[in-house]
Amino acid sequence: MRNKGRILLGGLGIVAVGLLAGRCAPSAPKGAKKAGAVSDVAVAAQKTYIAPGDLDEYYMFSSGGHSGQVYVYGIPSMRHLSTIPVYTPYPATGYGFDDESKAMLGNLTWGDAHHPALSETNGDYDGRWLFINDMNGRLARIDLRDFKTKQILGPIPNVSGNHASSFLTPNTEYAVMGSRFSIPIPKGTVAGIDKYATDYKGVVAGIKIDAKTGEMALGWQILMPPFDYDLGDAGKKASDGWVFFTSYNTERATGKLEVTASQRDRDYIAAVDWRAAEKAVAEGKADTIGGVKVLDPKKVPGVVYFMPCGKSPHGVDVSPDGKWIIGSGKLQGVTTAFNFEKVQTAIRNKDFTGDEDGIPVLKYESIKDAEVPVGLGPLHTQFGPDGFAYTSLFVDSAIAKWKLGTWEVVDKVPMSYSIGHLAAAEGDTVSPDGNYLVGLNKLSHGRHLSVGPSQPESSQLVDITEEKMKLLYDAFTEPEPHYAQIVKADKLHPIEVYPKEENKHPLAIWDVKDAGVTRQGNKVIAKVVEVRSTITPTVIEVNEGDIVTVAITNIEQTTDELHGFGLLDYNINVVVDPGETKTFTFTATRKGVYPYYCTNFCSALHQEMQGYLIVKPRG
């Protein structure tokens, strides 16, 4: 009887809770308005509206992630202006189809490009080049004179999973690289996963950049414990001469890393004295591994130190004056500000708590200035001109604004949704611009017309001119923006045609009279002229089996008069800009008649711009 009563009471209780729940369950969270970030429409519209024909104030170079490209946006309109193909063929510009770009891509037809870096002089963007990393151990240079990829270096030996890249030193002396996935080196060496802690090696590397030409070459590499080197940043001003890399999995764990690599409360930021590394290599202190000079910290001390940092840190960012190194433990609610002076003092005083494979570990308490309670899941930090720092919070899906020195958090703005990197205008230089910031979000769900399951990413423009940050605009960017660089438009001076006098291509011709086919054995060279609205010659005859090189010169010198050359059934499409010469080479394996035509609409008689490749049968 008593039991029955209890059961009854219990039952009533459940009903009551049920009713209560039924009455109170909200249709949206209390902070719904805040969580689904909104903006003051009138202000935002005025700030972002660029009237037809008017120009944006800034360029944003957004990484394309595993699309392998770089996307160029105008700010504040957030309009997509162009795509710069880097690691992936792009028929729209013929990239990856002509001989030169094909050779540059090598055998890889994809790349994962994360961190663009604008070249710097004295720590400020100089508008010359843009560098960007590829996870496949490569680094590319884009010339901002013509917005074209000019060099791809690598895959370079030993570096495996090049994520901690392409951060530049203040005078573009070096771009850096780092292994996110340690492996036995040199590449090709095999060791069981049970030997991970000892036989697998991480590598961080400095890629030397020629100050005049931007040409990249192998510089130094440093042998590191098998941690996952994640992001980097170069010291500047006070900390010039150093580069910093975050690392996670200092547990040296394998298998299910989301668990096994999240055990320690602190991992490390590696601080590398790159001038010391440069010097040690010059003094012959390096070993040669995989054909590259590699420094072993056990044998060459004084080049690298570990700074303990909050759990599994992601971003590391140096303040504009170079005094602070901001490291964000992504599994924490705080970001840590390290004092570079204190780091130096600790090194001098040998204020170490131990070592990792011969690399001294500095005492955390001795080098940190503050733990700033920015919010959950801090990832990356950018800066304004007035001592403010902006940290992206993945878990909180927000940006926190806080003050260097006083360490107080003054504002937060929600991001939709799950912000990864953020890019402030010139926000990683010695003189941040302070007008705009873009949150590069991983999720966009529900904030755009539905396009099916494969959803675009979202990039949100934020006004940072006032005390309170203001959301201005949602843009839906090509997959997948990681980091981006925002530069004042007047720092760039692109050309719009290739001047004829600069074209030194050996197969360039400038007169239709010179167009035609020459032959040496089974090697055929067709010199082709494209100009409105004829492709000369209009017929190219070759024999089956010939190795055919077609050299196309667009002899136009007029802005926007691009011409294409699409060759049907041979999988070829190149686009030549005004004043440019490109070649492509193929073997005429199939006899028959194959039309070619101008693929890039050029003129009223564009449709007539066509011709035939006639492949005559053998014998």
Added chain:
Amino acid sequence: MQALIEKTNRFLEIPLGVAPRSMVLLAFLLLVPCYLFPLYDMTMFAPQYPEGLRLHIYSYKLDGGNAGQDIKEINVLNHYIGMKDLSTDEFTEFKWIPFVVGALGLLFLRAAVLGKMAHLVDVLVLYLYFGLFALWSFAYKMYWYGHHLAPTASVKVDAFTPPLFGYKKLANFEVYAYPGLGSYALALVALLLTVALFLAWRSSRRLTPSG
């Protein structure tokens, strides 16, 4: 009749005063700009060319805006209507005009130094003849280009003459043609010579009230 001839002879023998001679010298100097500045400027606007394509005709060459690129662009466009390429080589004017202007300059100096009414009359008459002929020559050239279109042209247009002065709409182009600085200087030369002649004539009347 004899009297008229004698009177004319006397008139032509009258020495020039300081003012007319200075004006002839000034006219000489004003020939220089026609080597430095265009005689004619033609500007063509179209929706695709908001900044306009610019053609400059000098006394000795053709030139285009945008570091010469505009003239190439004009030729690319004109080939669709079958017009012959505009090129410096096609203009015989560029060979004789600079020479004639130089020769006229020497005659100006001669008139200023020898300084008789006859020299002044000579240079004025020769100069006007030169000016009108050159004007006709250029105008005819414009007409010729617009009336000798290849019959195989991809775009057929009626024969036309570009505007010689002012505005004309040609297909999608608004064409403006105006004399250049060089031409204005040449017009000023004609004016100066005329005024010099007038002044000389007036002072000659004062010297010989009977005449």
